[in-house]
Amino acid sequence: MTATSFDSSAAWLGPRQWRLLHLIGGWYIWISLAIAVGKRVPLDSFYWPMAALVLAVAVVRLVAMFRRNARRAAISVS
Secondary structure, three states: OOOOOOHHHHHHHOHHHHHHHHHHHHHHHHHHHHHHHHOOOOOOHHHHHHHHHHHHHHHHHHHHHHHHHHHHHHHHHO
16 A cells, blocks of 8 residues: 555556555455454453554544545435
8 A cells, every 4th residue: 555655656556446445455454453453352451442442443434434425425416
């Protein structure tokens, strides 16, 4: 994702593919972190705050996605 964060490489990739790559890449990183932290939670209570933070990030991302989609739907209906 870093390689496509520059103007020239983002332009080469195109806006739709760039958005898809960063969406899938961001969720892949989040899921990897959630699994890594989640499997340690039962072993040690030290990981509970990190697990809560990882879950909060997912909630924020999902809420933002739903709001963006609702806004786009409202604009297309108008």
